[in-house]
Amino acid sequence: MDELKVFTGNANPGLARAICDYLNIPLGKCEVFSFSNENIFVRIMENVRQRDVFVAQPICSPVNQSLVELLIMLDALKRASAGRITAVVPYYGYGRTDKKDQPRVPITARLIADLLTVAGANRLLTVDLHAGQIQGFFNIPVDELTAQYLLRDYFLKKGLNSDLVVVATDIGISKRARDLATQLHVPLAIMEKRRLGNEDRTETLNVIGEVNKKVALTVDDEIDTAGSLTNTVNTLLERGVREVYACCTHPVFSGPAIQRIAASPVQEVVVTDTIPVNGSKRLDKITVLSIAPLLGEAIHRIHTGQSVGAMFEQ
Amino acid sequence: MDELKVFTGNANPGLARAICDYLNIPLGKCEVFSFSNENIFVRIMENVRQRDVFVAQPICSPVNQSLVELLIMLDALKRASAGRITAVVPYYGYGRTDKKDQPRVPITARLIADLLTVAGANRLLTVDLHAGQIQGFFNIPVDELTAQYLLRDYFLKKGLNSDLVVVATDIGISKRARDLATQLHVPLAIMEKRRLGNEDRTETLNVIGEVNKKVALTVDDEIDTAGSLTNTVNTLLERGVREVYACCTHPVFSGPAIQRIAASPVQEVVVTDTIPVNGSKRLDKITVLSIAPLLGEAIHRIHTGQSVGAMFEQ
Amino acid sequence: MDELKVFTGNANPGLARAICDYLNIPLGKCEVFSFSNENIFVRIMENVRQRDVFVAQPICSPVNQSLVELLIMLDALKRASAGRITAVVPYYGYGRTDKKDQPRVPITARLIADLLTVAGANRLLTVDLHAGQIQGFFNIPVDELTAQYLLRDYFLKKGLNSDLVVVATDIGISKRARDLATQLHVPLAIMEKRRLGNEDRTETLNVIGEVNKKVALTVDDEIDTAGSLTNTVNTLLERGVREVYACCTHPVFSGPAIQRIAASPVQEVVVTDTIPVNGSKRLDKITVLSIAPLLGEAIHRIHTGQSVGAMFEQ
Amino acid sequence: MDELKVFTGNANPGLARAICDYLNIPLGKCEVFSFSNENIFVRIMENVRQRDVFVAQPICSPVNQSLVELLIMLDALKRASAGRITAVVPYYGYGRTDKKDQPRVPITARLIADLLTVAGANRLLTVDLHAGQIQGFFNIPVDELTAQYLLRDYFLKKGLNSDLVVVATDIGISKRARDLATQLHVPLAIMEKRRLGNEDRTETLNVIGEVNKKVALTVDDEIDTAGSLTNTVNTLLERGVREVYACCTHPVFSGPAIQRIAASPVQEVVVTDTIPVNGSKRLDKITVLSIAPLLGEAIHRIHTGQSVGAMFEQ
Amino acid sequence: MDELKVFTGNANPGLARAICDYLNIPLGKCEVFSFSNENIFVRIMENVRQRDVFVAQPICSPVNQSLVELLIMLDALKRASAGRITAVVPYYGYGRTDKKDQPRVPITARLIADLLTVAGANRLLTVDLHAGQIQGFFNIPVDELTAQYLLRDYFLKKGLNSDLVVVATDIGISKRARDLATQLHVPLAIMEKRRLGNEDRTETLNVIGEVNKKVALTVDDEIDTAGSLTNTVNTLLERGVREVYACCTHPVFSGPAIQRIAASPVQEVVVTDTIPVNGSKRLDKITVLSIAPLLGEAIHRIHTGQSVGAMFEQ
């Protein structure tokens, strides 16, 4: 496999540049822009024949634009005779629509897998999928990295451990929370949303497990509107928690998220830069850890045929 | 094939309703909306098992949103066991990116064909593709309707024929213009954009063919920013044309289009409603002919196994 | 779609007969046997051209034999010009290998999906998948039924509700347990397996949530060796639980399972017959509810184009 | 990618040898012949494992024989474990059947794309497709070369430019003609075939644009029966053109073509050797420019991973 | 499935007409012709939407023309929205190239299967394949009819049985010969071609089995150049056979076949009309049995969902 090249669309060019810095190569030259009629156009500005090409583009806001940009870039690279094309999708959007839990709904996370493949991706490199099963939506090789060790190390350094309890903000995230709790050697609690009765429309938030007088660290794969997060924080404080830290891999931060976080008594929200956190989103209490070295190292290993799994052997 | 059902996304619901009126059936019930995180969600609200389902959705502004909506609807219908799914795409966006005319660019119109097919479309029904060859981008059956007879009849009724010349606004559209000229039994002229010399960056617009003292009818498959149109109108008037009418199938009307048309001495711009022309776009000099009866009739014929080609036998 | 036909291999013929009884049709005639060299041979003994064919076969013990039998039956039916082939797989074996949670392991649940599809299945009908995402491993329509209402109704009738707590035997099953708890309007607790320290190889079983003096109902999608189940029962009793009931959909009952259940203080183990529970497995404390009416009704609805989802609207 | 190898069938072995001369390698050894029963048989006579293999074969007369030869060669090479197979198809036959312009006709140019792909081609290298969109009929990378600069340089050398007008022999070729006109910095005229009235079966040939007293250079992608060409020549001379030169890329020269050209007052017909022009076809007024250096250079660049597009940067 | 329609190309229109006579329907209207440039063009002249369409076309002389005609017809029918397309290929050309018995040769019989499938065939109906395994080259349903009973009945009627021996003209055909021998309750002999020594280039023809003073009936799937046949006849007569009859399903009759048969002491050659035997090929000693009723009956059964296998239950 020849020379390594990394290209980016418009979804998170800063991350792509940081990856290239790690790899010590220049970012691949290409134009990715929209015409007046909103049609995205792509032109790869350097020869990619037989090259080992990586396209870094999370499927984040503007979500559908980012997705279609990525698909068109894959098509252009495929037709330009790239040797191997790896879609580097640090945030796999639509990941929450990964099963049919009611009649006649899509499984969009599988659809995305098929779209990426048909457009030309030969491999996927991604970070903390909403569900591990999404790997099985692909028949091309998938390398899934995790930000868990990054987050763990951050909190270990912070020295909160003695009184800490890891809290899953939802039943659905309890397995991932357990993994972090295990890593930190602290106990686990789980938030459970429940309607009280058949007629009652209001939901209560139960805390399953011991939290009183502890320091809580909530964990989730992503923070979207921050609604669950702020409800969790409030409930935990009511139950006697001393202070609450939050962490997640993907800072989606849509709609009222930033306002809610600003207003919430949460101590700190720690995220990574799989999705850019720019401008007015950069609150003091939001800490952004860079995922670029992890992605850069994985790309280096994929390119040179070294084990990616070995990066996470503890 | 069981019962016929027509669904729509958010790109042109008015057209879908008009199609259902023609067919005398209610519009299929479904929810198609975006969450706060911009993820589109689709829920089909009625049983579609074994039904003959049509999804009406042009790939028009917001282009990528419309496209992804359509793909997700197809996925939901496929997984809901629809008997046959026809994507009804009155305006096939990205149609102009149909070939590689420079190195390392995509063929997005082919990509779209693959995306629709992988998402679940069993057939395509469309109107006036940018190039007929786009039919060959599909391996599922395609029915392409044309608005040409609608436009012809409109201008025949108007009684402009004696002095008329049909004008292609560009070399690329000359074949379609010739067809309309033949239909109207009038001559043809062609606009040719050309840079004058090697160093010169300015383009001139040549008129190939006789236009002096005539009434001109420009024709195109779509009007995008209306730049070519207004240049053509000005050039024709300079060359002695008495008045200029314009027609096209698809009113893309992006960016400065409406302003330019308002300011242009063009007499009238006749379009169809493959793309909605709403609100401030509804200038007095813009006439919108409805494509709904054509689409409705085609859907009826597809559903009942009658010839669609026979609709256009003259 | 013509006449409905149901065939079965050797994995659970009793269930297939019960389904046919519900549907009031005879079981389809076919030979499915192994030669001396262990090669499975299949001969469909009646005409299936254009028929709507269902093959009922769980992927249960002998697991690989059952799987290959099913694949060969699908091939035979496809080549015999069956009109539509639905694989009815009440127990989807290999469902637990649904993601790569360590380097260089397979995603066998996805592989099975591809094998079924390439062999000729046009649809899948199944019950309580290990993870809902397995639906997304398929690009053919999947109807997933659930035994949850069957189990709920059984325990409602039993009248245990006042003091009941639903207990997930593992973090991974907590969402399904929550659903049953919600259905029964009782609280939820979750068992958490954890190694105590870095060097320590022994696991402790934590109970997250309140269980003291309650009656516990453990829930899981399947009971395999009954190891988790019996550990859970013991731990719950140590924590002050009065008595423990257990339920699951799929009675895998491999290895020491029956012995363990017989020896355990568990009150009753309620399962369905997606997998046959025969002979010496039929302990008094094991109650088998039949899934045949649910499967029969779903087949009837698939065949006649009625909603399957409507079966579960509450 | 290992060693480069070029094979040929029987359609244009002279061109393949010229390509090998350019590349300074021997032509690959293989037998391609027909048995008495007309079945084509292929035997590759040297090891091609992991080799970078090119098969040079235009789809020209005998058209269907050439096509099937090519397909069988691809199959043999695929099964012989060739590392990468590029179909080198200097003339892409059936290119004119590239859209459905009437009901129930094939899109044979797309069919050919699928046949080549299913037989084993990993890439296509071709010259001047009838329509650029044919590239989009493929999902494998396509490199399309153009003979335009070869033809331009020939006519620049000839020094005809002062009075020259480029004439498209048909509306359909007008874009390609415009490109050549732009290259030569001369104006453009377009021939338009038209039936005069509804009942009238005779066609007139209009000239759109100025041609009087000029020297005309007609351009087309191919010359088939030479009917359009000779009609164009006659009409142009009637309209006061002084002399007419003709050029095209592909000398199909079927049926009466050679006779017509011999009898026509056309000055010179300049073509390339994508299709062999042998024996009695070698009229004095027919000039054949060799495409072999272009194809050889492109093969060299594909093999070594250099840009093919850079060959045409002006 | 709607109305049944049968179309034909130019390979054996007489057979198609005879099939339609059996079915009592008119032959489907279509144009299948070649332009001057040898490009085949197809136009289906009647509506085929949702129809159950059969295309009758053996892959016989002109072999490659017949094959490409068939492929293009399939493409046209697929794009014309035919409901189901069955390729009716009474003689499956290239069937003898069904394995790699030397390095770097194609498996053309498999290639043909892929070509037919990719062009649009949903099913295959054929007669006496060269090897039964060719059915396995397809993943679409295949119905293979046999002319064996037709031939058996002809010879039973003739009353040759008392002294008869069936002779396989080659080791490769011995299984089929055995089947006919079994049907006729007569013994079997086998011709074996063998080179005598390592250096010796001449082949001897051994007869394995008893033939002296018998009447021989040679059997083969096809007679090509009639070389094996005439050698077999001569050898048998030398070994004391009294008279020789020959039969086969497919009268390929290429090259010197007719001359050889005319000159040979063979009594009679009995064939079917899967391939047309016209004009000068119609020797007195050649008897042609029509396969049309068998094909017509099979088409009727496929169309109405009846068993085709039941036609051959004895």
Place this chain on the structure above:
Amino acid sequence: MDELKVFTGNANPGLARAICDYLNIPLGKCEVFSFSNENIFVRIMENVRQRDVFVAQPICSPVNQSLVELLIMLDALKRASAGRITAVVPYYGYGRTDKKDQPRVPITARLIADLLTVAGANRLLTVDLHAGQIQGFFNIPVDELTAQYLLRDYFLKKGLNSDLVVVATDIGISKRARDLATQLHVPLAIMEKRRLGNEDRTETLNVIGEVNKKVALTVDDEIDTAGSLTNTVNTLLERGVREVYACCTHPVFSGPAIQRIAASPVQEVVVTDTIPVNGSKRLDKITVLSIAPLLGEAIHRIHTGQSVGAMFEQ
């Protein structure tokens, strides 16, 4: 292509080790085992990214277990980013189900081909397929080795040739027997099983060809229950044969095979180790020749791009 690696499942690990010895490389590290619930689990224990991987696993007893093991290993290797995966299947089980010789039966040998391909095999390496056409069931490259020269050399060394006759144990194997007879320069005889009359259920075994007073060498591709073999031996001895040797490539030896061979007057049975012949199967009169050097050499040649066919040029 990077480093060569050979892995094995549990079907014939001894052969895999012998292949690695030939290649002078260590056997690849992996775990392939079954859980208590019979689910096979695979873990590749060393990095295989970009490596040239071979998986050696015959589809032999336990047949379905071996098959599914192989499929799951292929899936794990594909997802682990192996560069190229060759399934090395010395014995291709289910090979006898290679055609539909009665209605509504599978073509399992084709199904197996599709299963291997969909699971991730890029190539197949195998030995003496039941029918050469099985190669055509694949669209990936297949290298088929033959044990014929191994067997020939063994018998040449033994010096039996003067009086030898090669005997096909069945009409179906006659071609392979002829090839061995040609190799040994001895005559051929063929066993023919036949029912005597219409009502008679008993089969007679005819010998076609001369065997009296000769030494017979029976040949088959595999010996399954040894029923045909022992019947053949008895019949040959009745017809005056002096002694009988037997050989085949694949020692399936199912059911009563070993007992029958032990009891039979056959002199010696010579086989290879494509299938392990262990423990009580190791009769004195059974000679096992190792196929490992042939497979090892072929793997070496595939890995280094050398001709495999050249291994068999005589």
